[in-house]
Amino acid sequence: xxxxxxxxxxxxxxxxxxxxxxxAFGDNGYAATSVSDVADAAGISKPLIYxxxxxxxxxxxxxxxxxxxxxWSEFERSTASGTVGLARAVLTLDGMFRALAPQRWxxxxxxxxxAPAEGVSRDALAAYEGKLFTLGEDGVKExxxxxxxxxxxxxxxxxxxxxSMFRSLVGWWLDHSEVSPEAMTQRCIRxxxxxxxxxxxxxxxxxxxxxxxxxxxAG
Amino acid sequence: xxxxxxxxxxxxxxxxxxxxxxxAFGDNGYAATSVSDVADAAGISKPLIYxxxxxxxxxxxxxxxxxxxxxWSEFERSTASGTVGLARAVLTLDGMFRALAPQRWxxxxxxxxxAPAEGVSRDALAAYEGKLFTLGEDGVKExxxxxxxxxxxxxxxxxxxxxSMFRSLVGWWLDHSEVSPEAMTQRCIRxxxxxxxxxxxxxxxxxxxxxxxxxxxAG
DNA sequence: CTGATATGACTCGTGAGTAAGTTACCACGC
DNA sequence: GCGTGGTAACTTACTCACGAGTCATATCAG
Numbered sequence: 296x297x298x299x300x301x302x303x304x305x306x307x308x309x310x311x312x313x314x315x316x317x318x319a320f321g322d323n324g325y326a327a328t329s330v331s332d333v334a335d336a337a338g339i340s341k342p343l344i345y346x347x348x349x350x351x352x353x354x355x356x357x358x359x360x361x362x363x364x365x366x367w368s369e370f371e372r373s374t375a376s377g378t379v380g381l382a383r384a385v386l387t388l389d390g391m392f393r394a395l396a397p398q399r400w401x402x403x404x405x406x407x408x409x410a411p412a413e414g415v416s417r418d419a420l421a422a423y424e425g426k427l428f429t430l431g432e433d434g435v436k437e438x439x440x441x442x443x444x445x446x447x448x449x450x451x452x453x454x455x456x457x458x459s460m461f462r463s464l465v466g467w468w469l470d471h472s473e474v475s476p477e478a479m480t481q482r483c484i485r486x487x488x489x490x491x492x493x494x495x496x497x498x499x500x501x502x503x504x505x506x507x508x509x510x511x512x513a514g
Numbered sequence: 515x516x517x518x519x520x521x522x523x524x525x526x527x528x529x530x531x532x533x534x535x536x537x538a539f540g541d542n543g544y545a546a547t548s549v550s551d552v553a554d555a556a557g558i559s560k561p562l563i564y565x566x567x568x569x570x571x572x573x574x575x576x577x578x579x580x581x582x583x584x585x586w587s588e589f590e591r592s593t594a595s596g597t598v599g600l601a602r603a604v605l606t607l608d609g610m611f612r613a614l615a616p617q618r619w620x621x622x623x624x625x626x627x628x629a630p631a632e633g634v635s636r637d638a639l640a641a642y643e644g645k646l647f648t649l650g651e652d653g654v655k656e657x658x659x660x661x662x663x664x665x666x667x668x669x670x671x672x673x674x675x676x677x678s679m680f681r682s683l684v685g686w687w688l689d690h691s692e693v694s695p696e697a698m699t700q701r702c703i704r705x706x707x708x709x710x711x712x713x714x715x716x717x718x719x720x721x722x723x724x725x726x727x728x729x730x731x732a733g
Numbered sequence: 734c735t736g737a738t739a740t741g742a743c744t745c746g747t748g749a750g751t752a753a754g755t756t757a758c759c760a761c762g763c
Numbered sequence: 764g765c766g767t768g769g770t771a772a773c774t775t776a777c778t779c780a781c782g783a784g785t786c787a788t789a790t791c792a793g
């Protein structure tokens with residue numbers, strides 16, 4: 296390919312690179328993705344990426360920022376619904392399935408075990424994780440307070456269990472690409488019913504406006 | 515260091531290298547551990563490792579085999595106890611905490627997200643995971659059958675949730691090194707009680723001979 | 734003296750990051 | 764309308780570090 300501009304403005308090119316890089320990092324993980332891979336997939340050369348993003352870590356940070364924003368806005372949406380307990384859990388899962396459906400790689404990009412342990416992208420991720428941690432721990436703490444357990448370590452461990460349960464449900468869904476978000480939400484409701492007994496309170500309105508129907512509460 | 519034998523028999527040296535390598539792989543992960551690291555930690559040189567284990571992957575395979583055997587024997591022990599449901603879960607967790615206490619790196623060695631995606635060590639790990647998967651899925655299937663749900667995908671998803679819950683509890687404990695196995699088992703019982711209601715049936719005898727006391731069942 | 738135990742010093746591939754050069758767009762003077 | 768210089772966009776071809784794996788060689792036990 297000859298050198299020289301192709302008439303693509305920097306902002307456009309950056310957006311294109313980010314799009315491609317998010318897919319690459321999400322599908323293959325940070326460690327298994329080389330900058331050359333991203334450059335090839337985007338149809339450009341490696342130095343252009345370094346020119347625009349400074350480093351592999353810098354590129355990753357931008358991707359993480361983008362992906363985390365998607366997830367976070369979804370979490371905030373279900374937080375704002377005012378539901379609590381299992382109803383809120385189902386609502387959050389449902390929203391996550393719908394948000395991820397057109398861009399499933401987002402999830403693995405954020406929860407990538409091969410992501411760098413330090414640097415700007417680690418900082419971006421840590422900031423997001425911190426917000427998410429607080430949100431989740433507050434919810435768990437409140438529910439456990441209602442159940443009569445206020446031990447901080449118990450709350451911490453329960454929070455870890457809750458997060459891992461959430462992640463495993465999303466992970467299972469990502470591994471079963473033929474399952475629609477709607478079907479997966481129904482599956483989650485069935486599973487919760489199996490574990491916690493019948494939940495008539497879970498007649499939620501997944502996907503719709505959170506306030507359009509009287510939301511149920513559980514706890 | 516001068517060359518020449520130091521009077522250490524091959525079997526002894528191999529055992530020593532495995533010991534050191536298990537720690538290194540477990541603590542830092544496969545990807546972040548170089549063969550030179552292991553050699554340095556063992557006080558020997560890199561070619562000796564290649565002479566005895568063939569490759570980094572070969573060394574890792576032996577470590578995985580060793581670690582998986584520890585975990586597997588513990589799982590078999592609680593399976594043989596004859597308990598089911600939550601009682602079995604608690605029993606298994608308790609056994610795992612006790613087995614892991616003197617060698618915590620074993621866990622992360624087996625569940626290392628940076629482990630190679632192919633090769634002998636991958637094969638060894640896959641064999642272990644296959645056995646574990648069957649064991650777990652059978653248990654989950656049986657419990658769900660009792661609850662009236664036999665949908666294969668529901669069972670599969672529930673199994674994923676169960677495994678992740680188990681892993682997160684062990685993971686939480688590994689992150690809180692000051693907590694004793696006994697205290698952690700009690701914490702698990704408290705958490706299960708919080709979620710599932712009071713479980714008088716969970717007056718198990720953790721750590722003792724599984725058959726010495728009438729074990730309770732739950733489902 | 735033979736073979737097992739052991740090592741220093743290499744090769745080689747890979748991937749991050751860079752230097753230096755090439756081409757097209759665009760504002761400006763005329 | 765039309766050269767023309769400046770700058771933004773873009774590439775080829777490199778350096779460099781690091782880690783897996785190898786080779787030739789050295790030393791000691793029996």
